[in-house]
Amino acid sequence: MTMNIRLATREDVSEIVRLLADDDLGKKREQYEDPLPKAYYSAFEAIDSDRNNLLIVAEIGDNIVGCLQLTYITYLTYQGGKRALIEGVRIDSKYRGKGVGKIMLNWAIAKSKEDGCHLVQLTTDKKRPEALEFYKQLGFVPSHEGLKLFLE
Template sequence: MTHAPIAMRSAVAADLESMIAMLAEDTLGSQREDTRTPLDQAYIDAFDAIAHDPNQLLAVAARGDRVMGMMQLTFIPGLSRRGAWRGQIESVRVAGAERGAGIGKQMFEWAISECRTRGCGLVQLTTDASRTSAHAFYERLGFRASHLGYKLAIGD
């Protein structure tokens, strides 16, 4: 059985419930996200802020109307590396039933291409230290663990 191809596109408001469900699918996300409907207004406000920021791109991998993956790209100007822009990849998720089918790889190839198109000299990402299978996946794609990262929660 052949499937229709995966298409990468900018997320639209109608995708939001599917995206929040993917964020909540794993152990870490299940502790942080709220999938009850109607969705919390904070999700809607965040979506609107991302959609209106020219240096943000919230994207989904879809087959027809079915959202199968998501990611957020942030384009960051910087002085280091001779003023190079960076592409930051975050919130990468593939729906549980779709994992292992190559969707994640397609998403990253697309994201890296978008970063090149925007003139980025570097693509970076962060990942939770506990996501060891994701680390191996990123390394297979050519990413290297070159830095340590720290976070400080300052909100609720």
């Protein structure tokens, strides 16, 4: 399986939203329709113009089979350190369990290290226990308790 990982383009937004909506949780919060709501394109433009954000897609042939967002956060702790946050990891349901996620995550970890990060962090919904196990297999440890406050 030959896979290409690259920065997403505006033309990829529809396929990325398709991936985001391709599970039980995503179906409840995404609007994968034609045409896509303009908010997705506005979000893409904001991400694409921010040097601390990378939106990545994985391709096999002409098909986008995975995506993730890598965000760099510079902060004062760790002596002015920088960490990477991985979000929005999705793999096409036809390709789950075939190594696509592992390749993408290893790429993101290597890119984070190359760009000067000392730590990579991510969260996963507690309703996705298989994702938690997958991340543990890659070396992530559940060292912190994460909390979220939805502002809706």
